[in-house]
Amino acid sequence: GIVRQMVAQEALQLSESKYRKIFENVQDVFFQTDVNGIFTDISPSILRYSGYRREELIGTPVVQYYWDPQDRTGFVTALQQKKEIADFEIRMKARHGGLVHASVNAHLLYDAAGIPTGVEGSIRDITERKHAEEALRNTNELLERVFSVGHIQIAYMDRDFNFIRVNDAYAASTEGRSPEYFIGKNHFALYPYKENERIFRSVIESGEPYHAYNRAFEYAGRPERGISYWDWTLLPVKAADKSVQGLVMILQDVTERRRSAEEKEKLEHQLRQAQKMEAIGQLAGGIAHDFNNILSTIIGYGSILQMKMGKADPLRVNADYLIEAANRAAHLTRSLLAFSRKQVMNPRPVDLNGIMTNVEQFLRRIIGEDIEIRTRTAGGELIINADTGQIEQVLMNLATNARDAMPKGGVLGIEAGLLRMDEEFIKAHGYGEVGDYAVISVSDSGMGMDGETRKRIFEPFFTTKELGRGTGLGLAIVYGIVQQHHGFINVYSEPGSGTTFRIYLPIEHAAVPEAPVPESAYPARGNETILLAEDDETLRTMTSTILQEFGYTVIAAVDGDDALLQFRENEDRIQLLMLDMIMPKRTGNEVYEEIVRRRPDMKAIFISGYTPERMRIRTVAGQGIAEIQKPILPKDLLRKIRELLDTKSI
Secondary structure (H helix, E strand, O other): OHHHHHHHHHHHHHHHHHHHHHHHHOOOEEEEEEOOOEEEEEOOOHHHHHOOOHHHHOOOEHHHHEOOHHHHHHHHHHHHHHOEEEEEEEEEEOOOOOEEEEEEEEEEEEOOOOOEEEEEEEEEEOHHHHHHHHHHHHHHHHHHHHHOOOOEEEEEEEOOOEEEEEOHHHHHOOOOOOHHHHOOOEHHHHOOOHHHHHHHHHHHHHOOOEEEEEEEEEOOOOHHHOEEEEEEEEEEEEOOOOOEEEEEEEEEEOHHHHHHHHHHHHHHHHHHHHHHHHHHHHHHHHHHHHHHHHHHHHHHHHHHHHHHOOOOOOOHHHHHHHHHHHHHHHHHHHHHHHHHOOOOOOOEEEEHHHHHHHHHHHHHHHOOOOEEEEEEOOOOOOEEEEOHHHHHHHHHHHHHHHHHOOOOOEEEEEEEEEEEEOHHHHHHHOOOOOEEEEEEEEEEOOOOOOHHHHHHOOOOOOOOOOOOOOOOOHHHHHHHHHHHOOOEEEEEEOOOOOEEEEEEEEEOOOOOOOOOOOOOOOOOOOOOEEEEEOOOHHHHHHHHHHHHHOOOEEEEEOOHHHHHHHHHHOOOOOOEEEEEOOOOOOOHHHHHHHHHHHOOOOEEEEEEOOOOOOOOOOOOOOOOEEEEEOOOOHHHHHHHHHHHHOOOOO
């Protein structure tokens, strides 16, 4: 009996030893508490989890190690109700304030009488798992936010292009459908585009992404929605074995961005065009003064020749041709200045029909016989506020261009009409202001032009003509004149189909003034003394000669200071000033202001090559002051002199 007892005791000790080894080395934490929740035993592995040693915990209440008292309440309640619980998650405090997530398995302990004496169980550290779950949850939330982003459309399809899921933006783009509408439906059953289907299949077969930018799209059967433009990406979805399981499509509507870019390009083109026109304007303004001096001299001496020749003189025709050529050159200068907007216009209410009639008569003399001219004026008056000479120049330039576009002959049509420009017209054409407009159409049956040429025809110096047949300024001048008259111009043309220019000029709601009574050839002679200030020697000599031919006494000055000196020496003799606006040392305006301090009643004629700004003269215009533009026409100058001298001062 004693031996049997000793064997049983050794077996028990061995069993307890094995249990203790398992208890002390197991990864999970085993614990026991009494009925009051005091640790009575706990495995040493708790040190790895919480930083507490086994000896520190035994004899201490479990409650002080809960992270949140609510966890203890839930644990106790569940254990009381079920007597045994599995995988109950709690949060525990670590030694240095850290948080440990734990999964607990536990059951109640009872004595022989069935009364609970404590709790026994195991604790497993699931902190890493909880962190992984949190990271996964955050990732899913991020992906969900990306998937649901408002302006980007996303669709997920299987490899047969059946929708698995779409986001709200994608659904809303199709007449406000819900995302659920698409699930299970085939993409190409809804959007049957063969070219797109080919691209989709290439992504599935190759496993390579596809990107497209600014791709045009038009809704089938819905032409009223127009063409939109999209950036889109196709991304293959691959399984672990690299096989393609599906497709993600990402779309972004870039229609507005494209339109903004086109508008920016258009504005940049307009800026470049304006800069080119400003450049030719600077050039025109720079040459106008000297060139007009030369023309004034030619016209002046030619006029002297005419005066000294009888009409029957066989050489008279040479003088006539000389003056005609100079007048054409002067007209070109005025056109350049009109183009550059430095020419002072003389607008007045005129009937466009009358201008067309005058131009038609001239065109029939210069346009070849192989070109038929067809004109049609409006049924009633078309009153515009315009400089007649400049509008005639526009029609001449367009007609000349049309003639050159029809080397083998053809039809030149010039037509006038009335148009009410409304918001719909402006929206359709991209230019204009609401109002009534006279429309001039100049068309030809010539060779026409392509799109690139149409874009550039109003550029200074751009020409399609061979060397020697064009300066490239004709249409640029037309553009400048139309702009100066607050109008608009457009061109319609296709290669081989002719060209039509349309010009829109605002209607003037005013009566046309009566035509002036024709002036006699030359005004009466005079005997007054005139102070002539002109820095160009040739022009000064020519002007002096003409004035002297008509009886005037001329005191000549070479610049502004000389003009003041000559005036001081001859103040009592001088009845009229003739002052070039631009002179060395002092301008004509400065000379005048100096003189009127001594002689407030002094009359003056200002001679100007061009006027970039209005003259600032303190005396009220019309009281002894006049202006004459270069090139000087002797008849106009002599007439202006007599008008001033014969007018009594106020």
